[in-house]
Amino acid sequence: xxxxxRNVLKGAAGAGAVAIAVAAGLLKPTxxxxxxxxxxxxxxxxxxxMKGLDVVGPIDSKEITIKMPDIAENGAVVPxxxxxxxxxxxxxxxxxxxxxxxxxxxxSLSGGxxxxxxxxxxxxxxxxxxxxxxxxxxxxxxxxxVKVTVGGCGG
Amino acid sequence: MxxxxxxxxxxxxxxADVKVLMNHPMETGLRKDAKTGQLVPAHxxxxxxxxxxxxxxxxxxFGTGISKNPYLGxxxxxxxxxxxxxxxxxxxxxxxxSAEATIG
Numbered sequence: 340x341x342x343x344x345r346n347v348l349k350g351a352a353g354a355g356a357v358a359i360a361v362a363a364g365l366l367k368p369t370x371x372x373x374x375x376x377x378x379x380x381x382x383x384x385x386x387x388x389m390k391g392l393d394v395v396g397p398i399d400s401k402e403i404t405i406k407m408p409d410i411a412e413n414g415a416v417v418p419x420x421x422x423x424x425x426x427x428x429x430x431x432x433x434x435x436x437x438x439x440x441x442x443x444x445x446x447s448l449s450g451g452x453x454x455x456x457x458x459x460x461x462x463x464x465x466x467x468x469x470x471x472x473x474x475x476x477x478x479x480x481x482x483x484x485v486k487v488t489v490g491g492c493g494g
Numbered sequence: 495m496x497x498x499x500x501x502x503x504x505x506x507x508x509x510a511d512v513k514v515l516m517n518h519p520m521e522t523g524l525r526k527d528a529k530t531g532q533l534v535p536a537h538x539x540x541x542x543x544x545x546x547x548x549x550x551x552x553x554x555x556f557g558t559g560i561s562k563n564p565y566l567g568x569x570x571x572x573x574x575x576x577x578x579x580x581x582x583x584x585x586x587x588x589x590x591x592s593a594e595a596t597i598g
Contacts (some may be wrong), residue, residue: 441559444556444559445554446554446568449550453509457567457568459564461558
């Protein structure tokens with residue numbers, strides 16, 4: 340009886356703390372609610388973006404292939420294909436390292452989806468494009484450099 | 495707002511190859527309008543989900559670094575010809591669109 344009462348009180352206090360954090364602007368409501376990972380997508384560096392995705396110390400892997408042109412004339416549209424032959428791949432994230440916000444897209448795979456994503460991204464300037472793959476609770480990574488003649492962000 | 499999407503799904507062996515083309519401006523919020531000099535507000539797809547016969551296969555989050563009129567290709571192992579693929583997206587303004595295709 341008393342334990343239950345304690346828990347109820349604790350729960351109320353916890354909810355109160357969240358409300359205060361929201362009011363103080365520490366936690367934006369969208370951040371707390373939406374599935375879209377605002378912290379990771381708005382991070383200004385690859386390290387921060389990875390932190391936002393809970394990626395810690397990814398291992399370099401040759402089993403990840405990034406297929407994209409060596410030279411992209413138009414940085415606004417750069418085709419990228421990421422293939423992971425690591426067994427049990429459940430997630431792929433793509434970063435353009437020198438973009439203002441490096442995280443481009445994050446894909447979680449389930450229900451028989453293969454470790455493959457094909458897309459087109461914006462690349463601001465000549466830089467490395469990095470793929471991070473989640474498989475079996477571990478993170479793996481690979482990069483490929485792309486030379487950009489005309490930048491793809493703003494103008 | 496929501497213009498039609500294009501979607502195609504074909505079987506190659508036991509793997510379904512799905513290709514989706516979405517119509518969307520994918521504004522970063524950093525670009526200036528050439529005429530007015532004002533920043534064009536950010537408007538981009540944030541969330542894309544794909545299902546095969548109702549079961550989730552892909553949940554993608556897009557940032558502003560995805561090109562205008564996003565293309566998305568993915569592969570799913572296991573489905574049969576005639577199975578239904580559905581792709582939905584939602585953007586940062588809450589606009590949404592959906593398209594479906596039968597695997598051929």
